[in-house]
Amino acid sequence: MNLPLSLTINGVRREIVLDDPRVTLLDLLRERLDLTGTKKGCDRGQCGACTILVDGRRINSCLALAVSHDGAEITTIEGVGRGGELHPVQAAFIAHDGFQCGFCTPGQIMSGIGMIQEGQAGDDPERVRECMSGNLCRCGAYQGITEAVLEAQSNMTATKQRRSA
Numbered sequence: 001m002n003l004p005l006s007l008t009i010n011g012v013r014r015e016i017v018l019d020d021p022r023v024t025l026l027d028l029l030r031e032r033l034d035l036t037g038t039k040k041g042c043d044r045g046q047c048g049a050c051t052i053l054v055d056g057r058r059i060n061s062c063l064a065l066a067v068s069h070d071g072a073e074i075t076t077i078e079g080v081g082r083g084g085e086l087h088p089v090q091a092a093f094i095a096h097d098g099f100q101c102g103f104c105t106p107g108q109i110m111s112g113i114g115m116i117q118e119g120q121a122g123d124d125p126e127r128v129r130e131c132m133s134g135n136l137c138r139c140g141a142y143q144g145i146t147e148a149v150l151e152a153q154s155n156m157t158a159t160k161q162r163r164s165a
């Protein structure tokens with residue numbers, strides 16, 4: 001069975017032919033397109049390690065069938081930096097030690113970016129923790145993660161205001 005699929009991944013249009021309708025976006029990215037920055041933790045929607053943006057919204061890619069997203073725009077951790085520069089959320093994770101082993105980090109960063117884009121981050125640590133509760137960190141780096149998202153949100157808002165002034 002050949003299932004043609006057209007996806008824009010990190011700004012690049014990809015024409016893909018799947019031979020199995022059960023392939024998830026996570027497996028497509030990691031095993032067929034060599035985009036291994038997105039991690040497979042639980043493979044059942046419980047850890048958030050596989051978080052990516054689909055049409056600007058956060059999803060667990062391990063639960064998403066690739067064939068259901070024909071025509072979608074996908075952003076993975078490989079696509080968030082620009083011209084060799086880190087995304088502000090990536091830079092803030094480094095500045096605030098928002099990781100230890102790093103396994104959950106791509107998912108945390110994608111979730112943080114998604115939350116900021118959704119306008120949900122605000123300046124309340126409790127709200128950030130709640131909105132990112134689907135992203136587990138076995139190393140317990142939650143304090144740094146929360147601080148990083150708050151700082152990135154504040155820096156991104158300040159940059160946007162400067163540009164529109």
Ligand code: FES
Nearest residue numbers: 041042043048062
């Ligand atoms: S690998 Fe997708 S939620 Fe855990």
Ligand code: FES
Nearest residue numbers: 100102137138139
């Ligand atoms: S940094 Fe190790 S699991 Fe989060």
